[in-house]
Amino acid sequence: MERNTNQRRAIKKAIEDSGRPMTPLEVLESAQALAPGIGIATIYRALKSLAEEKWLVTVELPGEATRYELAGKAHHHHFCCRQCKKVFEMADCHETFRSIVPEGFKLESHEIILYGLCDKCAS
Ligand SMILES: [Zn+2]
Ligand SMILES: [Zn+2]
Incomplete structure (x- = not known):
């Protein structure tokens, strides 16, 4: 125990x-x-x-x-480093994609994952 x-x-x-x-x-x-x-x-x-x-x-x-x-974090997205394979949290969601939703469509949810290199792997 x-x-x-x-x-x-x-x-x-x-x-x-x-x-x-x-x-x-x-x-x-x-x-x-x-x-x-x-x-x-x-x-x-x-x-x-x-x-x-x-x-x-x-x-x-x-x-x-x-x-x-x-659990219980505010709405956020993730960044996946393709080299070290670590996944990081991004604090913000700018929701600029709302402007590309076609006329008349009703947006209900979204998934955003960014891929690239983290600061350690990029340097
Ligand atoms: Zn990395
Ligand atoms: Zn979002």
């Missing part, structure tokens, strides 16, 4: 500290520093239950592993 609590705390801290959506493998790498010996099966189980508790939400990008981020 004590061990489980510690591992769960490590997983939550890994996600809170990253500030971006993480894959289970990324959570594992980060959580290992706080909970040595933690395994990938524990990570998968914890992420699933944290999502069920609505503490996390899933982030799905086409052709990518499911990522997880903190």
Whole structure:
């Protein structure tokens, strides 16, 4: 029980500290520093239950592993670095695309994913 609590705390801290959506493998790498010996099966189980508790939400990008981020954030989009494969959060949505919706169409939702190189990979 004590061990489980510690591992769960490590997983939550890994996600809170990253500030971006993480894959289970990324959570594992980060959580290992706080909970040595933690395994990938524990990570998968914890992420699933944290999502069920609505503490996390899933982030799905086409052709990518499911990522997880903190629930309850304001509307935002993601930037996917094609080199390091990290996904970053963008704070804003300018919604300029509203002007390209054809006359008479009713826009209901949108998905925007930006691809490129993050600051580290671009330098
Ligand atoms: Zn990168
Ligand atoms: Zn948006």
